[in-house]
Amino acid sequence: MSALRWADFFCQAVDNWRALDNSLELCQHGGIVITVNNLSLAFGKRFLFKDVNIQFNPGNCYGLIGANGAGKSTFLKILAGEIEPSSGGVSIPKGLRMAVLQQNQFAFDEYTVMDTVIMGHKRLYQIMKEKEALYAKEHLTDEEGLRISELEGEFAELNGWEAESEASILLDGLGIDETYHQRLMRELDGGEKVRVLLAQALFGNPDILLLDEPTNNLDMESIAWLEDFLFDFKNTVIVVSHDRHFLNQVCTHIADIDYGTIQLYVGNYDFWYESSQILARQKRDEKRRAEEKAAELKSFIMRFAHNAAKSRQATSRQKMLEKLDLESLKPSNRKYPYIAFKPERPCGKSVLRVTGLNKSIEGVVPLKDFELTVEQGDKIALLGDAGLKTLVLQLLAGEIKFDSGSIEWGQTIQVGYFPKDNTHLFKGSENLVDWLRSYSKEDDDTFIRGFLGRMLFSGDETLKPVNVLSGGERVRCLLAKLMLQGPNVLLMDEPTNHLDLEAITSLNKALEEYDQVLIFTSHDHQLVASTANRIIELTPFGFLDRKTDFETYLRSPEIKLLRDKIYHGHKRLEL
Numbered sequence: 169m170s171a172l173r174w175a176d177f178f179c180q181a182v183d184n185w186r187a188l189d190n191s192l193e194l195c196q197h198g199g200i201v202i203t204v205n206n207l208s209l210a211f212g213k214r215f216l217f218k219d220v221n222i223q224f225n226p227g228n229c230y231g232l233i234g235a236n237g238a239g240k241s242t243f244l245k246i247l248a249g250e251i252e253p254s255s256g257g258v259s260i261p262k263g264l265r266m267a268v269l270q271q272n273q274f275a276f277d278e279y280t281v282m283d284t285v286i287m288g289h290k291r292l293y294q295i296m297k298e299k300e301a302l303y304a305k306e307h308l309t310d311e312e313g314l315r316i317s318e319l320e321g322e323f324a325e326l327n328g329w330e331a332e333s334e335a336s337i338l339l340d341g342l343g344i345d346e347t348y349h350q351r352l353m354r355e356l357d358g359g360e361k362v363r364v365l366l367a368q369a370l371f372g373n374p375d376i377l378l379l380d381e382p383t384n385n386l387d388m389e390s391i392a393w394l395e396d397f398l399f400d401f402k403n404t405v406i407v408v409s410h411d412r413h414f415l416n417q418v419c420t421h422i423a424d425i426d427y428g429t430i431q432l433y434v435g436n437y438d439f440w441y442e443s444s445q446i447l448a449r450q451k452r453d454e455k456r457r458a459e460e461k462a463a464e465l466k467s468f469i470m471r472f473a474h475n476a477a478k479s480r481q482a483t484s485r486q487k488m489l490e491k492l493d494l495e496s497l498k499p500s501n502r503k504y505p506y507i508a509f510k511p512e513r514p515c516g517k518s519v520l521r522v523t524g525l526n527k528s529i530e531g532v533v534p535l536k537d538f539e540l541t542v543e544q545g546d547k548i549a550l551l552g553d554a555g556l557k558t559l560v561l562q563l564l565a566g567e568i569k570f571d572s573g574s575i576e577w578g579q580t581i582q583v584g585y586f587p588k589d590n591t592h593l594f595k596g597s598e599n600l601v602d603w604l605r606s607y608s609k610e611d612d613d614t615f616i617r618g619f620l621g622r623m624l625f626s627g628d629e630t631l632k633p634v635n636v637l638s639g640g641e642r643v644r645c646l647l648a649k650l651m652l653q654g655p656n657v658l659l660m661d662e663p664t665n666h667l668d669l670e671a672i673t674s675l676n677k678a679l680e681e682y683d684q685v686l687i688f689t690s691h692d693h694q695l696v697a698s699t700a701n702r703i704i705e706l707t708p709f710g711f712l713d714r715k716t717d718f719e720t721y722l723r724s725p726e727i728k729l730l731r732d733k734i735y736h737g738h739k740r741l742e743l
């Protein structure tokens with residue numbers, strides 16, 4: 169069957185479940201919101217993008233995917249005008265407003281939460297501040313009086329009177345309640361800051377919304393809220409994420425960065441994944457006949473059409489399918505890093521004893537009389553409040569001082585620590601080899617490069633400065649460092665953040681096979697379920713500590729009763 173006939177078939181099938189009002193609305197938008205023309209970008213000899221041509225249409229939600237280091241963040245920066253391409257360009261019709269989810273969580277520390285959100289609409293915020301300054305004056309000149317009336321006019325036009333209440337609704341939706349709205353950003357913890365920055369990006373209903381890994385540091389409830397929000401959001405969204413569930417919930421299209429180009433697929437992540445798997449299989453077996461290929465794809469499309477009840481499809485789907493040239497599609501370029509943590513020496517009998525540990529932060533005591541005895545073979549997942557979990561790991565790693573109590577590590581113990589925030593470790597301009605060498609007893613280049621190679625850095629890639637690394641590449645470097653150091657106790661705070669699916673799979677396997685001591689936090693359900701043999705839930709009123717796996721912990725009626733007592737039945741269990 170030709171590509172055109174598949175397209176007809178597919179369109180007929182999806183017509184059964186396509187919401188009519190949705191498609192009408194998309195037709196009315198018309199036009200194109202972003203056109204990328206012959207875009208190329210090179211860093212030294214390496215082309216990140218070569219002659220990329222792609223269009224983004226209104227009303228669609230594009231999931232931008234690709235391996236760590238493929239160029240996703242860079243592509244968003246080019247769209248936002250923060251990076252100039254080497255050649256080619258991006259055009260966006262005049263008057264369209266683009267908003268970006270800010271990556272730097274600390275950029276607004278000196279502003280209130282409310283101001284930070286309203287800053288999402290630059291012009292409105294300028295007007296508000298100029299107005300405030302004028303009204304604060306005792307006497308106004310005629311000119312200033314005139315200026316105020318101009319500003320008031322523009323303010324009303326931009327719906328300024330509704331600004332605070334709209335910002336409040338957004339903040340409430342993200343779980344930042346009213347008591348926080350006038351506080352300074354620096355008083356908020358990481359997860360709360362991300363939510364405020366999300367509210368900032370969403371404020372004022374931008375025409376184009378760019379989001380770079382928005383679900384990192386969000387709890388499950390906020391992720392669900394964001395999914396619903398993006399699902400209902402009428403304008404164009406381009407979102408980078410490694411979270412498969414999230415991509416499936418929100419995307420109408422997948423833009424896959426691979427081989428220096430961007431390939432557009434109509435459908436959600438599962439559609440992309442399955443079709444690319446089929447293609448990869450077929451490439452491996454060149455002998456397979458063309459009819460078989462057609463039949464397999466056709467049956468997949470049929471299954472997809474039945475399953476994707478929630479998927480919001482765009483009008484461009486038909487065109488895309490017509491253009492789909494199977495012969496030119498390459499199987500994915502994704503590679504799996506090799507991760508294995510081998511201890512220099514195994515743990516002795518005594519591992520860790522923590523007694524009566526207290527820590528206060530700015531007058532509040534988040535950690536009170538904390539007790540913990542860790543034994544050989546313990547693989548402990550910490551659950552509960554994110555800030556508290558990070559605090560416990562930082563104290564155990566010796567990164568911060570405690571007020572009273574004691575932390576005693578056994579004689580044989582060598583601790584390896586993986587922090588959640590690693591920015592301070594990658595500020596320098598030394599290359600990857602020198603960076604890793606600084607953590608190694610062994611100086612030899614080949615030895616160091618061996619560890620980098622396992623983490624997929626080879627050739628010129630090992631000579632770039634560490635301060636240009638992408639989020640996932642930094643994590644791969646940290647994992648190389650931990651492998652090289654050979655610890656027998658691993659302390660890890662959200663190690664899967666930023667990693668692509670291939671790297672997460674490798675890390676998961678390595679942690680399952682690691683037979684020493686592991687104390688970690690992760691919001692990755694599968695990682696926790698497949699590695700932990702002990703669960704410690706940190707609550708504001710004490711600690712639940714059980715030698716059991718995660719699924720048993722989740723189902724335990726005894727734990728449920730205890731949690732209901734602690735939280736008065738109000739809090740769902742989160743990772």
Ligand SMILES: Nc1ncnc2c1ncn2[C@@H]1O[C@H](COP(=O)(O)OP(=O)(O)OP(=O)(O)O)[C@@H](O)[C@H]1O
Pocket residue numbers: 211212216234235236237238239240241242243632636637638639640641666668
């Ligand atoms: N100034 C530069 N010089 C050399 N290489 C650079 C420079 N800036 C970025 N890179 C490289 O470009 C590649 C793309 O980086 P980018 O941050 O866009 O990746 P990404 O797809 O967002 O990855 P991740 O999933 O890990 O966030 C990386 O390999 C990065 O090291």
Ligand SMILES: [Mg+2]
Pocket residue numbers: 240241242380638639640
């Ligand atoms: Mg990135």
